[in-house]
Amino acid sequence: PLFQRPYSWRKDNVKQLWYDLIATKDENDEFSHFFGSFVTMPIPSSxxxxxxxxxxxxxxxxxxxxxxxxxxxxxxxxxxxxSELKDEIDEKYLINKFDPLGKYKVVPTQADKSIFFKIIDELSPDLDDNHKITETYEYFQKELSKLNDLDGLILLKDTLLSKFSVVDITLENNDDPYLIFESLNATGTPLTQADLIRNYLFMRISEDNQQEVYNSIWFPMQQQLGDYLENFYQTLFSNGWEYSQF
Structure with a gap:
């Protein structure tokens, strides 16, 4: 959705996931790792x-x-x-083989789509060195290169898919996802000023116009300013610009 921030996991977050996966893999069959809650909202479809x-x-x-x-x-x-495992992983977990209009099972934010889809589609993707997704992929590559046992890799995959337990919370169609997103993130990684402003603006734009505003204004500005987006807003506020939440 438009209110989501781009991919932002740091290396220590990625390392922790890897350590949790290895620890869970090495435990007995009854042990599982709680991977947290996920909040989703159904999208109308045929x-x-x-x-x-x-x-x-x-x-x-x-x-x-x-x-x-x-x-x-x-x-x-x-x-x-x-190995037939490639097709199994692709078709069961990464792509929708028979849905040409919705090929990918997960579609990230606009800023992350290109690099994420490369990783899903290609066995040796050529990635942007400055992207956090690249950093995450290369970390996993490095750790996996130490594993030379096919059975060990299969066990790792099975551990991730069957021993990481989650709580799935599905919202009703009349719930406000923008308000819920802001509330849920109040206790996690702090939302930046840019995150809050993006959320605030899109809450007040009609649903029919949100995608157009995002594509024509917000996303180009985000691409142009990059890490300076936060500084840009701080400069605006210091020169008398204000916005309030209500």
Missing amino acids: ASQVSKYTIIDGQQRIVTTYILLAAIRNRIIELESD
């Missing part, structure tokens, strides 16, 4: 389409999990090029 959901909370974890799955798939192919 009966012939795959069911779709907007991710209100949990996007960073889901995107990271898919990056890890793609990295595991690629390592399996390095060890056994004709």
